[in-house]
Amino acid sequence: MPTSYQSPMRRDKPADGSKSQSVTVQEQNPTVANLLAVKGGSVFSIKPNETLGRAVEELRDRHVGALVVTDDTGALAGILSERDIVRKLADTPGQTLPQRVGDVMTQNVITCGPSEPLVSVLKRMTDGRFRHMPVVENETLIGMVTIGDVINHRLTQLEHEALHLKQLITG
Numbered sequence: 001m002p003t004s005y006q007s008p009m010r011r012d013k014p015a016d017g018s019k020s021q022s023v024t025v026q027e028q029n030p031t032v033a034n035l036l037a038v039k040g041g042s043v044f045s046i047k048p049n050e051t052l053g054r055a056v057e058e059l060r061d062r063h064v065g066a067l068v069v070t071d072d073t074g075a076l077a078g079i080l081s082e083r084d085i086v087r088k089l090a091d092t093p094g095q096t097l098p099q100r101v102g103d104v105m106t107q108n109v110i111t112c113g114p115s116e117p118l119v120s121v122l123k124r125m126t127d128g129r130f131r132h133m134p135v136v137e138n139e140t141l142i143g144m145v146t147i148g149d150v151i152n153h154r155l156t157q158l159e160h161e162a163l164h165l166k167q168l169i170t171g
Contacts, residue, residue: 004074023112031107032121032145033114033136034063035153041143043134045070052088055126066132068141076141078105091100111136112145122150 045068058067058141059082060153069078087105090095111134112121125147127132135143 028073030115030118030153030157031114032112032143035047035118035145035149036135036143037113038153039145039151043068043141043144045141046080046101047072048100048105050101051097052085052099052101052104053097054083056085056097060083065146065162066144067101068134068144069101070141074141075139076109076111079109079132080105081130081132083156102139109134113137114142118150118153120145121145122154125150 022108029169044064045060046058048069048071059065062161066079066081067158068076071077072165078101078102084104084106085096092099110128110130111123112124114135114137119131133145133149135145
């Protein structure tokens with residue numbers, strides 16, 4: 001028997017009820033809404049009639065990799081990523097920046113909803129080979145998640161789980 005353990009004695013007071021040593025995990029199945037609650041719902045957008053030169057300036061100034069393209073009503077019309085611009089640069093060298101965003105953007109945008117599990121969003125992004133996904137609720141754009149956001153959220157969750165386990169083990 002280890003020397004640090006001492007069995008209870010008759011004169012010891014009984015403990016006040018039992019205590020569970022289960023690990024409390026903050027989010028068992030995190031959703032897009034959980035991520036947006038931490039990250040915020042900021043979305044940077046551009047209009048389809050703007051030039052790629054203007055889009056490149058926005059990407060640089062905002063430190064983002066994609067812009068949501070919205071029409072005059074604010075509805076989602078497409079998405080323009082750095083990847084879209086690079087492909088156009090390869091196709092039209094020296095003539096790319098004056099072109100319109102609407103001619104280069106990805107029109108068929110894959111979106112997610114706030115109640116969607118992050119695991120399924122990550123799988124869709126990985127399978128589709130894209131890194132940005134607009135979040136839409138009731139046909140209204142409410143945020144944007146990136147593959148980096150999803151991975152960072154999961155890593156933070158794992159750190160919390162590891163801390164709780166460590167606290168459980170060490171008492």
